Amino acid sequence: MASLPSSPMSAADPLAILSARFVAAIRAAFPDLNGEIDPLVTVNKNAALGDFQSNAAMGLSKRIGKPPREIAQAIVAKLELSDIAEPFNDKSIAGPGFINITLKSAALAASLVALDTPGLGVEQVADATIVVDVCGVNLAKQAHIGHLRSIVIGDALARTFERQGIRVIRQNHVGDWGLPIAMVTGKLMAEQAAGRLNPATLTLDRLEKLYKRAQQECERDLAGLEAVKKFGLGPKALAEVEEQVHGATEAFTHARQTLVRLQSQDPATIAVWKAIYDCTMSDVLAVCKRLHANVTNEATAGESSYADELGPLVDDLVNRKIAEESDGALVVFVQGTRTGEDGQPIREACLVRKSDGGYLYATTDLAAIRRRVQKLGAGRVVYAVDARQAQHFDQVFKAATRAGYATILTGKDSGAVARMDHAAFGTVLGKDGKPFKTRSGESVKLNDVIEEAVQKALAEVASRNTEMPASQQREIAEVLGVAALKYADLSNDRVKDYVFDFDRMVAFEGNTGPYLLNALVRIKSIFRKASEKGVDTNWKGALFAPNAPQEKTLALALLRYPGVIEQVADTLEPHRMCGYLYDVASAFASFYEACPVLKDDVSASTRDARLRLCDLTGRILSDGLVTLGIPPLERM
């Protein structure tokens, strides 16, 4: 469908103009053709052959019943491009029927002028709200490497939507409720009662140790008991294991009692829970802040905030016969992705209440969808969550749709079902190809990861700026290290696992954060130099003159920016932005080598045209990085 160009940018976007012209030419050449016409205009893959190309002729071949080259001839005969493109020549139609277009320099310049606005041509979406599920840490646990991707990718997606003018509500779905939290709360109360712990000086590190111990006490050898009974290892083994299990059962009972007190808002229990909450979140939010991820207290909506809604929600599901009983539990049956022996899809059970009356994470997620769509007004909900939860979300999305909880209640889309997307991400791997862990097998703390990246960056900064004050080196290294870390995560295809390598991410070559920041810093440096040399600011209104091949390549890259933002928002794939920015930075590096800006033998008009091109490049690099959640740098 050829949508009409609406924004100021798309009116001058070569892709949009060419698409419209091609559609017109095709209609003129083949008036009998009805139905949709896709002009298939793209940036030319082979720069030597032209700037843009249309592949429409091949596709139309079957519909029209003529050889594609003949169709291409007919299209070209009707194509009116003399105002913006170079005249056709014998290379304009090539291969099976590619139509190559080379833009006139003036047309390219006009497009750049249209792009060169404060908004950089990014189309604004009116009247939309998107909820982004981001971060998702658990109480009493450090933010670790497993949370990196949710924080970084979730924030980048949120920023991309915000860049489109969409109202974004971040939701940190903290695991702050349920039996595991009751375990540690009970454990903490016991420690406190025994005088072994002062709540005022509680640290997350200490808390995490208590959590692990509580968990072990509850879980120890329940599996072993099963095994002993199954294999009949004799009364002595059975007695030993049973004694262990007795301890576990005791701990479990204690945790259950604590959970009941939590749920009934017992003040003493809640007070301890709150201490755990505050201790965890102050640490976690500090890590988010250090990562320049916009995850704050306002964005925090933990599982506990749904506690009161779960009972009524399940009642509602039962009353409307959406949930039914199955082996003592309550489930919502959904059409799953799996198939049975007969090849028919299996009805999958999405559990919303256990046989003991407890609720599950699917219950909370259903409540969350309902709140996000029907209370917060989201037309789209995006989950930046580990790919291993794909089946869970598939079920929950279907159950929510069936229950009507995803139905939009107000506004222009009232009655429609909100779009629900699981932006699934793969695992962070070590160099050995296995999940990234410390030597002792523990998960790596996020703060340690950040610190190591910053230290690596600091070593580079210090060695290259020996005269710079240490405080400034440290300041730059902090930005650079965090940029390197985030960019390494964002630049890989989201759904794939990726290998984590400090040395590669802080490298200044290749598709890395430092390389992009370096391009930006070089541009800033040009303008500092210009100012030193007393060059006036007339360049701001200068005519673009993309004549050198390097200038042309750079200009064509810059024009793609608005489209890339849209692509990222649609596919939820920030690595497209990374790849794009790397293209821009590479194109700029080649330009920088080949096209002097401030050298004495450069004419004033060329200098000003190039300064304006540098400025536009810098603003797009900067805007793109900021949209990814990476702050720009002045010097490095």
Place this chain on the structure above:
RNA sequence: GCGCGGGUAGCUCAGCUGGAUAGAGCAUCGGAUUUCUAAUCCGACGGUCGUGGGUUCGACUCCCACCCCGCGCGCCA
């Protein structure tokens, strides 16, 4: 068993609704600097795109089968 994701150069990764000779970076080798910051640029070398079929004018891309790796599969989250 069923399902989901993945398999592209020695390594790490791109490859947009099917399009021209499958691209980067690293590594290896060879060039460029009295610098608008060389934290760079230019070039060379390097690939049966897991395997085998199919659809198509054209397949890394779509379909089918199989192999290998990872992950998931009702009362944990």
